[in-house]
Amino acid sequence: MVLIGEFFLAKDDETALRVGPRRSHDFPAVPCDGIYPDDAVWRWEAHLTGAESALRHVVPMANDGFTVFAVPEPLCRAMATAGAEQLRATARVWAAAASEPDDEISPDNAxxxxxxVSALAGSRAEKHLELYCWYFAP
Structure with a gap:
């Protein structure tokens, strides 16, 4: 199970490298503890866009269980423009698709x-920032 993680806005890949467990920062962020965010992003994009983009890893996952990836642009656009009901429907589909007991999330929490995260995606353009995610899964 993922212990900790967060979606966050950063200027670029170099700036995004400064995040991680026990590293404080002042980037706009949303915690995503207890889930596999890369799986979530894949499901969100499939439901909201009908497509699947490859994740671009800024820090590839290694034996230490830490990774940072950029959230795909098509998903960022879709989240930023989706209505509340579309987001709730996507969340329900994602919550129902939990594949392992440790990966469960309630529909309300989803x-x-x-x-x-959609609010972050919506604010990124006006702030000239990109949406990233880091997580630690030992």
């Missing part, structure tokens, strides 16, 4: 997380 909707809350997706709405908060």
């Amino acid at each position: 909707a809350d997380l997706l709405e908060r």
Whole structure:
């Protein structure tokens, strides 16, 4: 199970490298503890866009269980423009698709997380930032 992680906005890949467990920062961020965010992103994009983009890893996952990836642009656009009901429907599909007992999330928590990440995606263009995610899964 993922212990900790967060979606966050950063200027570029070099800036995104400064995040991680026990590293404080002042980037706009949404915690995503207890889930596999790369799986979530894949499911969100499939539901919201009908497509699947490859994740671009800024820090590839290694034996230490830490990774940073950029959230795909098509998903960022879709989240930023999706309505509340579309986000809730996506969250329900994602919550129902939990494949392992340790990867479960309630529909309410799934909707809350997706709405908060969507707000980040919506604010990134005006702030001239990109959406990233880091997580640690030992």
